[in-house]
Amino acid sequence: MVVEEDDVKRVFAMVNKEREAEVPEKTDEGGADSERTYVVSSYSSGYIRSVNIISSETFATIENIELCKSHDDRPISSIKGCVDGVLLAHTTTLGFYNNEVNVIFLWNPTLRKVVDIPLYGSLRKKCCDAEFGFGFDSVSNIYKVVALYLEKNYLKIKVYNLGTRSWTSNKVKRSSIDNVKYTSNNTSRGVNFEGCVYWLAKAETTENKKTHYLCFNLSSEALTCSKLPDVKRDAPIKDVLRELSVLYDSLALVDTSVHTSYRDVIRVWIRRKNNTTNDVLFSWVELYNLDFHGRSFLYLTNNGKLYLQWPVFGVTTTLVYDLKTGKEKVCSKAQGDGINFMDSNLESLALLR
Template sequence: MSDYLPNDVVVEILARVPVRSLLRFTSVCKLWYSLITNPSFISTQLNRTISNTTTTNNHLLFVRHYNMFQDIGRYAIHFDNESLDVYMELECPFTTVNDYFRIVGVCNGLICLSDDYDSHTDTVIIWNPSIRKSVNLPQPGLRFASHGMCLLGFGVDSLNDDYKVVRVLYEAENHNYKVPPSVEVYTLNTGTWRNISAAASTPFVLHGFFTLPTFLNGAVHWVASNCIDDNSFRSLIVGFDMGAEVFREMMLPESVAHTDVLKLSVSVRGTSLALTQYQKIWQSENCWVWVMKEYGVVKSWTKLFTIDMREGIRTFMGFRSNNDVLLSARVRGLVSYDPNIKQIKYLRIHGSNRSFYADSYVESLVLLKGENRVLAQANSYHAISNGVANISVREEDRVEEQQ
């Protein structure tokens, strides 16, 4: 077919093909291999997929949870439909010293993992499960102090088409953390860490070890605190711009600004920044969900709704494509909540409460020609076919059987 069609037409056709088919097509001929593995095509295919997802409402969710009975972290991509049906069960090929990896973030089909949930290690991995490729990041340049705090953020620098991990380190000082922190950035294009500590001149303390950061508008966002005087702190949101590599502060509503940061978490609702405010640090009876309708405009913060958490709800996980929300609940696992009618739907996904992670997902070819230190795989039809076949069929959760 390509002998009779211009290359730009072939690219336009191939950009509409699912990722797993494109992997097989790389073995059709040298021209198709060259086209599909070209960075320009990878970007075109990604943009086409994102556009189609928006127009067709065919959204996917990446979900991770830890099954205590099987002693395994389970990873899957789900259709974001009413029952959250499984689209693809994933085998995580990496070994962890903890029960499971921390999910640093998900962006354009890439999942950033850090092996530091309970015991700190410097292991950070960028993984594309759709094409079974990964990159193990090199040893960071900055040393982590055992009594300090190390935070990570992951996202894309769209202007330079580069994926980055930012690493922020605090030293302990008088039962608090010394400011400003030390900061370094890893860029996928160079494969190296670079010290940018001079970018962190504002005396804030980021908080994201138990509440994860979120990526929006080219920046990673954390809940943070800033010292006003010797006896008081002000909570805020701090974003790290992946392109400019600078930190920017974003104020919270006045009624929230003096809330303990441990009662706050940040997330994304569509194209807007969202904030969850818990009544208590642990086992709240209620939480309130806010959204910043106009990015960066403090006056646009709006309280959307209140969630009654008295029936075992533990954590707000994030928004779904229909603006329902995902919550983790004691005993019942991951549940979907409709804030309009205040109704909960059980999703039959069980695990330890703090192990749940959910975020929107889009399949991509990013890393197709990249490094892979975990899965040595030849670029052939048989290798790709076997890789797809090895994706496990979803088993019914043993917790359901015991209930």
């Protein structure tokens, strides 16, 4: 790989203690920093051994990058986050007495570099249902990995500092967050936005319905919990699937209502800051209400490209719907279950050290 001068500047901006102010701004889709996209599909075994880097415009594969050979004996089971071109990968392996344990590591496919994140105690146990996140602290100029898990009456927080390569821990009384008990037990990945990591959460009394979201500030290392907009039920529905994303430089929520008539409705909300003097800092505004048939949500870009999947008779069709123009086009068709992770690919040299 040829390293251009601009890439070198970007490296020092990412890994230097004094993160320079002249870091090139991200461009719109089609620009040099955003025309490539990560696409991850699992094998029939359910594990991931490589990622495809594709063109966002044509969906053609630019490069297939395999997981480093040193980690091939423990392939990835899920991707928990993506920041500056670096993937936070999670899997499990057999520990002592043949019990399953958590394993996480950071993977920069551009560099073919992996950084192992050591796990200890309860966090290492698969049964602890930990949630992991990854982000950049712009105050200390350090990348951090965050872990949340429940232990007795406390929601425990552990932060791994990539600068010191060490863990710090904190704990929050579950009843101290909005005076209601929550659990972070869900399969959604953390979303990194404006120096915070966000996860979906649920009240313990609402079964599997995601009613709230957790926000962890990477600088102050404070955790807050806020309510999501109520699920709209305008017809008989079997389930409502919720995902957090980023749209138009705002935190976004994508609701997919699966109806009994196989008609799917996707609602897209964005969070806006209130300009009032009351105690409510943010409110949610519904921007789009889209009627689809059999399509499931895959990925939402910041500039309004909604990627969907449509499985029919063993063939999964991937489509992109432009929220601004209302136009839809087919990206690809493939045998099997399709894509299980998609995110923008910033070709960076983060985690060089």
